[in-house]
Amino acid sequence: MISVEGLTKHFGPVRAVDGLSFTARPGMVTGFLGPNGAGKTTTLRMLLGLVTPTSGRALVNGRPYAELDRPVTEVGAALEATGFHPGRSARDHLRIACTAAGLPERRVDTVLERTGLTTAADRRVIGYSLGMRQRLALATAILGEPRVLILDEPANGLDPAGVHWLRSLLRHLAEEGCTVLVSSHVLPEVEQTADHVVIVAHGRLVRDAPLAELVGAGGELRVRTEQAGELAVALENAGGRVRREDDRLWVTGLEPEDVGRAALDTRAVLTELGRERSALEKIFLELTMAEPDGPPAPPGTGPGPEETGPEKVGAPGKGGQS
Incomplete structure (x- = not known):
């Protein structure tokens, strides 16, 4: 040591x-x-x-x-x-x-x-x-x-x-x-x-x-769904900050489980959920x-x-x- x-x-x-x-x-x-x-x-x-x-x-x-x-x-x-x-x-x-x-x-x-x-x-x-x-x-x-x-x-x-x-x-x-x-x-x-x-x-x-x-600190969550509009509202109501690009959402301030709960509440089907690591x-x-x-x-x-x-x-x- x-x-x-x-x-x-x-x-x-x-x-x-x-x-x-x-x-x-x-x-x-x-x-x-x-x-x-x-x-x-x-x-x-x-x-x-x-x-x-x-x-x-x-x-x-x-x-x-x-x-x-x-x-x-x-x-x-x-x-x-x-x-x-x-x-x-x-x-x-x-x-x-x-x-x-x-x-x-x-x-x-x-x-x-x-x-x-x-x-x-x-x-x-x-x-x-x-x-x-x-x-x-x-x-x-x-x-x-x-x-x-x-x-x-x-x-x-x-x-x-x-x-x-x-x-x-x-x-x-x-x-x-x-x-x-x-x-x-x-x-x-x-x-x-x-x-x-x-x-x-x-x-x-x-x-x-x-x-x-x-490297995980400050990384955004990357979310993809056809119900991006409805899910973005739910994530913002949950305290997250959301940036939208078509069917993709970039989320900070929340954890993956928070996204999962919001998707369940809005019946949004997630086709992608991952974390963008800070380099x-x-x-x-x-x-x-x-x-x-x-x-x-x-x-x-x-x-x-x-x-x-x-x-x-x-x-x-x-x-x-x-």
Whole structure:
């Protein structure tokens, strides 16, 4: 499990993360969403011990990353797909990672197969596409069979088949009981993959909710009947707001059972009744476009939108992956 409790990080006058709290639970894919500069990468780096919080705590399985006995077997992370020696093959990279972490070398073939890299395993990484490097980063992250997985933009560079593969893998890992935290800008893919979403803006939490609850919020009911006029009057009398298009009604303020009762009372035959879900992208924009409280930081101060200052350099110790 991942627990973020009152997490704050200042870089000089810039508040990169501001009192952030959320939980990512086992058996679920949690989407970690926000615009550029929202503090997502800084938060992930604090979870992995790469950046020291100004205040608050970032915990993996109830402990700070630095206090984990064998972090490579508890948490796997892929924050970028560039940390590979270009002259090494994927197989050699994974062998070295196994040796450094004290893992059996048989894990190399297992993760190569699971990430679809077996046929390219002996090619030098310099010849890999971005999508293949993303697969290698993920292979490195799952080398120690961790129960917590932290990923930053894992779909970047993947083709449609690769995105489908990634979705299936993350869903499978969650079904096996893993805690999966995924930061991504690919909102349609998050909508197909995540169970829960955490949305941040200006370093602060703006929404923490199950995906089904979030995308259902504010959705219209779609009703179709040849008795649209009579039913529209009944639905408005029941407290609903109705917009009519020929034999279709778009209803807000009521639940499907309310429509059913009104249809029964008016003897209207329903040929369609469903809910139009609000798209995640629309909700995301509504939640994150608001201006932050207080004046913005002066130009030229602090790090760039997703930078984390000097502490960015380095990787988790004790055999963990960055």
